[in-house]
Amino acid sequence: MNVNVDMSVNIGGLSLRAPLLTASGTFGSAREFSELIDLNRLGAVVTKGVSLEPWEGNPAPRIAETSSGMLNSIGLQNAGVESFCVNDLAWLESEAPQVPVIVNVSGHTVEEYVAVIDRLEWEPFIAGYEVNISCPNVDAGGMAFGTSCASAAEVTRACRGSTERPLIVKLSPNVTDIAGIATAVEAEGADAVSLINTLLGMAIDVGTFRPKLARGVGGLSGPAIKPVAVRMVWQVARAVTIPVIGMGGIMTAEDAIEFMLAGATAVAVGTANFVDPTSTVRIVDGMAEFCHARGIERVADLTGAVLA
């Protein structure tokens, strides 16, 4: 398509050809989507969460569909950083060499986050990190780090000490003052923040009286959370000077534009990948068309353009 809109954006020194990333945990390491879409159309691929050792995740059932959304309690199941480098990263490097790869990092302790980054620093192909301090599905670590300013700052400081690559910190919506957390991680050297991770939720089967998820509670994603996410992006964008990556329920180009207007520099698409595996490219195209139709020359001009 030939609409002359500059779709590029810059996230903490990383320049992206499109303002759209994949949301961690909803896109694997891109391989599964390579038959269905052209990965080169994406701004960046954000991988599934990677930990130091393999994690088993939580017992099944791990998902429950809810009104306009879904709960998940996957629990960051992954094969560990070593396997990630040998399998996933090697595939990306050989099959999608033009696409920036941002690795989503998880840990139970501050030391584990650092150890994962230390290992990944040996891999030249990686464009940046997204530090997940907001997973509601693990007992130790995860969201616990993202719910207080002090611990969020501590993880950020430690990770910052290990890398000069762009460092994105992923924030939890399960807090009273998300702008305060964002300010704290900015002060410790984060290059960008991404939000929101899933909202802690629950669903109960009234036939069996049991929770629908084996773990009881899980993270809510999808269109149901979009207004909460847009509000939080708006609050955070006013509180920090670093770029904000907005996500939560984006299904269409209009949804993505809404996040940009609220203050996001780029957006990420998650649950929509399950509904329509071509969502990401459809949304990038739609954003370009939207700008073109309105005579907006640079998509970056949308950022924070909401009228007071």
Place this chain on the structure above:
Amino acid sequence: MTTCGCAHHTPPRVLENVTVVANDRVAQGVGLVTFDSPRIARDIQPGQFVHLRIAQGVDYLLRRPFSIYRAHAGRLEILYQVVGRGTRDLALATPGTEMDMVGPLGCGWRIADSTTHALLVSGGLGAAPLGMLAEELAERGIAVTVAMGAPCGERLVGRDLFERVARRVEIATDDGSCGTAGFVTGVCGEMVAEGGYDAVYTCGPEPMQRIVAAQAAEAEVACQVSLERLMACGIGVCLSCVVETKCGLRRACVDGPVFYAKEVVWDSAHDVTCER
């Protein structure tokens, strides 16, 4: 060596716009829908499934996974049981309705070259992924025998197809309204013990598949099962559909839904979530 995964080549997946060409009730609570779906129909192998987006603009978002009962002449047939919102909407779809599906997905039934006589054991809607298999086996000149069960005669599905391609079809109904009274596992247990089969294929409620697997193991016949899990993505990225195997957790949507029974670590937790 075993990897509990998919050892054979699977065709590339596509997102295809499909059109309903027929949709009829075939048994109590069960419909058979036929789609015009040339690409997926051409490539899909027995035991694979599709991920169908039944409706848009509704408050349930996810696709629904369905096995393919038959694939021929650019068309796909799906047997479905009405259990919730999605399958209710599917039952209402009239010819001409457009939907889209991702497929072919998953790892289907393995057919060893040495197979001479296969026993297919179907419980209720378990016939869904076994129809295509029965036709494929017959086409390859492999003898097919079927044991099928249902709560009552009104709810038997797939009988016509099985009677057309199988040399013998045994029926069991819980209430005795058709065939032998009792569970299909009773009939199947006797048949497996008689011997003569070199492969057992089964699909149905998970407790039933577990019993069939044990009967086949006892008779030392290789047995494959087709497992259902709740699925979000259907293509291997979300990790919602995990099955515990002797090699660790595997994804039902890419490493399955068909597994060798001896590789599965059975867990009764799934009896509740996936029972219909």
